[in-house]
Amino acid sequence: MTGIDVSQFEIRPHPSPRSESERAAILANPGFGRDFTDHMVTIRYTEGKGWHSAEVVPYGPLSLSPATAVLHYAQEIFEGMKAYHRADGRIGLFRAEENAARFQRSADRMAMPLLPEETFLASLRVLLEVDRAWVPEGEDTSLYLRPFMFASEEFLGVRPAHEFLFSVIASPAGAYFKSGPQPVSLWVSHEYTRAAPGGTGAAKCGGNYATSLRPQAEAIENGCEQVVFLDAVHRKYVDELGGMNIFFVFDADKTIVTPPLGTILAGITRDAVFTLARDAGYQVHERPYSIDEWRADARSGKLTEAFACGTAAVVTPIGAVRDVHGEFSASDGQAGPLTMQIRQTLLDIQHGKIPDPYGWTTVLD
Numbered sequence: 493m494t495g496i497d498v499s500q501f502e503i504r505p506h507p508s509p510r511s512e513s514e515r516a517a518i519l520a521n522p523g524f525g526r527d528f529t530d531h532m533v534t535i536r537y538t539e540g541k542g543w544h545s546a547e548v549v550p551y552g553p554l555s556l557s558p559a560t561a562v563l564h565y566a567q568e569i570f571e572g573m574k575a576y577h578r579a580d581g582r583i584g585l586f587r588a589e590e591n592a593a594r595f596q597r598s599a600d601r602m603a604m605p606l607l608p609e610e611t612f613l614a615s616l617r618v619l620l621e622v623d624r625a626w627v628p629e630g631e632d633t634s635l636y637l638r639p640f641m642f643a644s645e646e647f648l649g650v651r652p653a654h655e656f657l658f659s660v661i662a663s664p665a666g667a668y669f670k671s672g673p674q675p676v677s678l679w680v681s682h683e684y685t686r687a688a689p690g691g692t693g694a695a696k697c698g699g700n701y702a703t704s705l706r707p708q709a710e711a712i713e714n715g716c717e718q719v720v721f722l723d724a725v726h727r728k729y730v731d732e733l734g735g736m737n738i739f740f741v742f743d744a745d746k747t748i749v750t751p752p753l754g755t756i757l758a759g760i761t762r763d764a765v766f767t768l769a770r771d772a773g774y775q776v777h778e779r780p781y782s783i784d785e786w787r788a789d790a791r792s793g794k795l796t797e798a799f800a801c802g803t804a805a806v807v808t809p810i811g812a813v814r815d816v817h818g819e820f821s822a823s824d825g826q827a828g829p830l831t832m833q834i835r836q837t838l839l840d841i842q843h844g845k846i847p848d849p850y851g852w853t854t855v856l857d
């Protein structure tokens with residue numbers, strides 16, 4: 493399948509975009525996922541016809557029939573990525589091809605058509621050309637990009653839809669957590685799981701998030717910021733957070749441990765951490781790690797750091813961990829040195845402040 497290239501997008505500029513001062517006010521305090529840029533991408537898919545009608549249009553509401561398939565059966569996937577204002581004044585993307593490839597894997601699991609990788613990448617480029625002024629310049633800020641696709645066919649039967657809408661919206665982002673890179677507290681959910689073997693845990697789909705909201709609310713009720721899930725079969729091995737992968741650091745033997753792929757989302761940050769940790773002299777082990785090991789290793793001091801990672805929050809130290817049995821933490825709940833080193837290296841590469849020896853960054857002209 494050949495993709496749609498940048499020149500094939502129809503650009504319909506916003507007739508009344510936000511003024512420079514309105515935009516400046518938003519960029520001065522971006523928050524997360526609250527304000528959106530002036531434009532969005534839409535591309536249609538129709539069975540028998542393929543991908544068509546690629547456009548950049550004014551950001552605004554979509555008009556949907558109440559019988560639109562996604563509203564009933566949740567055939568929907570998304571990606572999360574960022575455009576960075578680089579030190580050289582240009583705009584950079586981080587491993588965008590990996591997001592394009594993962595979007596295809598998610599689509600495959602959800603019985604959706606595969607968007608060609610070059611079309612995915614072209615859609616980011618055209619949106620960034622039009623809304624370039626929306627990429628914030630502050631420390632740790634970025635323009636969050638949200639590509640997504642859903643079953644747009646008006647049909648209530650249970651089968652894969654014949655029509656889909658792919659779209660990209662963009663939202664200026666400050667730090668993801670209000671507490672910034674301070675340690676995040678976790679609630680261990682023993683009652684709820686997020687993904688079972690054979691399920692959709694490895695797909696980036698809205699449904700996984702819908703099921704995480706009740707346990708996330710439970711985390712908040714118990715005074716914690718985020719929920720951490722255990723595996724659905726044994727109910728003891730750590731899977732991941734609602735939207736972040738997890739790592740454990742053991743300084744004595746210079747190893748880091750992270751749960752293996754399967755029911756978790758294959759994070760692109762997770763993969764970058766492998767490389768950065770190895771370059772920092774650590775061995776990386778993907779292996780099941782149980783909540784009992786975690787508690788014991790934290791209490792004995794064998795576990796020296798724990799952190800979570802994902803595009804939105806980058807790398808975030810884990811502080812207190814709480815469940816029905818009590819509370820524990822590694823490194824006295826403080827941010828560990830390897831955690832902060834990996835976080836800073838990643839941010840510096842993403843923002844073009846240091847050379848990128850890994851070929852992770854794409855610089856737009």
Ligand SMILES: *Cc1c(COP(=O)(O)O)cnc(C)c1O
Pocket residue numbers: 572696732733734735736737757758759760761762801802803804
């Ligand atoms: C997106 C996501 C992550 C992080 O993936 P990145 O590619 O690093 O942003 C982790 N877990 C879940 C469930 C996710 O949806």
